[in-house]
Amino acid sequence: MRKNKKTKNKKQDSLKRNREAAALFFALASFLSAYVFIVRSRSGILGRAFFAVMFVVFGQAIYILPLIFLRYFIIHIMQSVELRKKLDFIWSVICIVSCSVLFKAVCLTFVPTTEIFSGGWIGDNLYPFFKELFGVWLGFAVIIAIFLFSVAKLFRISINNSLKNPEASITKVEEEKVQDIAQAKKQEYLILQKSDRAIPKPNILSRQEKEEKKKAESLICPTVKQTKVDSKIFDYKLPVAGLLKNDSAADFETSKDELLKRAELLRTTLADFDIDAKVKDIIPGPVVTRYDLILSPGIRIQTVSGIIDNISLAMRTASIRVVPIPEKAVVGIEVPNSSGIIVGLRGILESATFENSKSLLTLALGKTTDGSGYVTDLASMPHLLIAGATGSGKSVSIHTIILSILYKARPDEVKFMLIDPKRVEMPIYRDIPHIYNPCTCATNADIITGYREAAVALKKLVNVMDERYTKFAKAMARNIEDYNSKMVETGGEKEFYIVVIIDELADLMTAVQKEIEDSVQRLAQMARAVGIHLILATQRPSVNVVTGIIKANFPARLSFQTTSKIDSRVILDMLGAECLMGKGDMLFLPPGEARPARLQGAYVSLKEAEKVISFINEQNFPRLYEPVVAEVERTVGFNADKEKRTRDLIPALKLINERKRISQDLLKANFGGSARATNILSILETRGFITKPEGTNKWQIDYDKIRQYLEETERGACAERQS
The missing domain is CATH 1.10.10 (Arc Repressor Mutant, subunit A)
Known part of the structure; x- marks a missing residue:
């Protein structure tokens, strides 16, 4: 290992000496060319001949040649700048040639009677091509664009960042330098680790090797310290509703005659079973129509529920649900429409309820049976449990929840910790600046897919919760809203909300139940005040997955169609979910409510979600979050438990x-x-x-x-x- 290290050091020393020699050469070339072009009468025969040849070929564009040589000197003398010999040479040639054509264009366009500016042989022969192809003025603009673009490439200037923020391009170049150095250090550290594994020996490191290892480890995620900037300076724009499709259910129409006909059919069907009822109200919706009935005295609601199958047969539809409505003293019978309409997310996002909501965690779940948008707040739940059979609309609902928050919150206000053991639903969100992982630095944050990685991340999130409680206690703040208000007054750094979404809880509970359950229990009981909220989803709501500990800490439930009455009781503590239609039909049980609300979930396609994600990513908002958490070792939690068990x-x-x-x-x-x-x-x-x-x-x-x-x-x- 030491021999390889010495060889590598020799190569690095050799490369360094070569760069220094090249830098000296270009410094001399810059000085001599400037001397020859400016004081050519004293430059001798050779100098005058060199000037004459270069002037005939390039014209007055030769005066930028000393600047190009000076740029080469700077590139070679700065060890942190990457050498791009071929590209730099190409851009240098393009720069001189375009400058020659530019001088010729200026001469012919603005002062055609005199030869103040000369483009040399290059300008005389190339300018007619641009003039013939683009015309006089457009050709002049194209030549200027080519010249500026070549200068930007040669001098490593980001045109996009320079237009937005002149200092941003310089910052980006410096960050790229740091990242290149850190990447090289990381590769070197990994090579050293592999060499150590190849040769079995005691784990004894010298003092110098320990310092080198520690330095390499500190450079693996340099952006944690380098990106410590104020995110308020970034003009982040929230997505616009126009990125989504129009809501086809916004202006749905129903035939009054058909509704009355179905209401009469419902009444006669009940009369056939000696149930005397009167239709009081008809509430049509985009997918389900509710018929409110007044039952005769002495008739129990259970009597109506017992003949649901007969009502379904008579009305030629399935998934009929009987709902008591105490506030109106009626019994509601929800009957699916003959032709359902897709409820889009855009219509709910454009509603006054959603737009006027001040919460950053506002959720647009769908529409009620009467067609009005249903908007709720995750912060008040404070956690949500979602269950439903395969194909019932659970995954689409998760996309709807994520997009609802993206339409409300900046990346420095809300972060998502996404756990997707299935690896198929969440990858489209991996590049958004809202992604958060407490086990790694901000730039390396990604969707969590592994079982052990998920267990470790949840354990680290518990540490984040404890750290926030300590910080809030010092600031004398009761919750995250109070803390952020005080930070606004004092000019301190505000804390962001963290939304944890687990797409398939059953897979995690099968592999690492104890670790997952312990972490979820602690977070569900205490994390609300510090701005951490959980959303757990599963397609198998059995008692082994949705345990009593989890249910006790998740008062808000969202159930799609289930395969059995038992699953409905597990998720909602009541029957009803087995009677849903699927495809977004759901029951939402808010915290503190005794009866769930039937909703038709908003539908959003992957193409629509990708448009929103592209809109967010194009703004290049930096990923920023607490560096203290990122410096924690990834396997501490699991190794600690393993050591305790063994x-x-x-x-x-x-x-x-x-x-x-x-x-x-x-x-x-x-x-x-x-x-x-x-x-x-x-x-x-x-x-x-x-x-x-x-x-x-x-x-x-x-x-x-x-x-x-x-x-x-x-x-x-x-x-x-x-x-």
């Missing part, structure tokens, strides 16, 4: 080797607690130290493997003590 392994193996037997009672007597004994048995079986063959109830012990493991552990401990 700390009893060595004592247990010594006990087995001494007693020559194993049982839960033996472990319980020596380590205390049934749970601890069960955990030790599980670890021993997983590691292969004990096995239980099929058909038997007795553990078989691999003593050879136990002795070998204990000997290797002892040797490793001795080597560590000696080092």
Whole structure:
């Protein structure tokens, strides 16, 4: 490893010397060319000949040649600037040639009677081409554009950033330099790590190597410290509703005669079963029409619910739902329309309710049965649990929720921590500046897809919550709204909201249930005040996934069509979700409400979502968030739990080797607690130290493997003590 390191250092020294020599050459060339062009009478025969040849070819454009040589000198003397020999040479030629044509154009356009400006042979032969192709004035503009573009490329100037903010282009160049250096350091560090793995040796590093390793690690995510700028200076624009399609359900029309006809059919169907009812009101909607009935005295609502299948058969439709409406003293029967209309998101976003909402976490869920937009606030829920069978509209609803917040909040006001084990729904959001991951720096934040990565990220988010509570306590603030108000008064930095969205909770609960459940429980109980909100979605709302701990901390529920009544009871604690139609038909149970509201979820296509994302990404808003969280090691939480679970392994193996037997009672007597004994048995079986063959109830012990493991552990401990 040291030999490779020395070889690499020699190559770097050689490259450095070559750059310094080239820099000296270009400095000399810049001085000599300027001297020859300005004081050519004293430059000798060679100097005068050089000037004459260059002037005949390029005209007065030769006076920019010393500046180009000076630029080459600066490029070579600055070690942090990347060399682009071929590109720089090409842009230099284009710069001189376009300058020659520009002088010729100026001469012929503005002072045609005199030869004040000369473009040389190049200008005389190329300018007629531009004049013939574009005309006089347009050709003049094209030549100027080519000249400025070549100068910008040669001098590493970002034209786009210069037009928006003159200082932004310089900042971007400096950030690119830092990122290039950091990337090189990162690659070097990874190579050193691979070399260390290839040669088995004790983990002993010299003081110099430790300092180099620490320096390389600190440069892996340099943008955490480099992008510490005030995000208020960025003129961020919220997306416009015109990026989405028009709402086809905005002006839906229903036939009055058809509604009356169906109402009479409903009344006669009930009369056939000796249920006397009177239709009081008809409330048509884009997908479902509700018929409010007044039942005769003595008729129970359960009687109407018991003949839903017969009502569906008579009205030739499915998914009929009976809803008691106490405030009107009627029973509502929701009947799907013969032809449903797609409810678009644009119509709800353009509604006065959404536009007048001041909350950054305003959600446009859909439309009610009467066709009015339904808008709610995630901050008041404060967490949301979503469930529904496959194809019922759950994923579309998640896109709707994300886009609703994107239409309300800047990237420095709300962040999304997206967990998508399925890897198919969330990737379109990976480049937006709203993405957040507490395990990494801002520039590397991405969608979380791995089970362990998700568990670690949620554990780190608990740390973020604790840090915010400490910060709020010092500022004497009760919640994030109070804290941000004080920061506005004092000029401090405000905190942003964090919305955690898990697209498939069942997959995570199957793999790492304990870690996920513990983190979700803590966040759900305490994170509201510090601006952290959870949205959990699953297509399998069983008691193993939506546990009692999770349900107790998620009062707001959103249920799409379920496959059974049991799933409906799990998610809503009542029946009804099994009667939904699917395709966005849902029941929303707000916190504190006894009865859910039936909504038709707003539909948004992936193409519409991509338009909104492109609109956001084109603004190049920087990703900024707390660097303290990004510096935490990614595997601390999991390794800590792993160490806690395996700390009893060595004592247990010594006990087995001494007693020559194993049982839960033996472990319980020596380590205390049934749970601890069960955990030790599980670890021993997983590691292969004990096995239980099929058909038997007795553990078989691999003593050879136990002795070998204990000997290797002892040797490793001795080597560590000696080092």
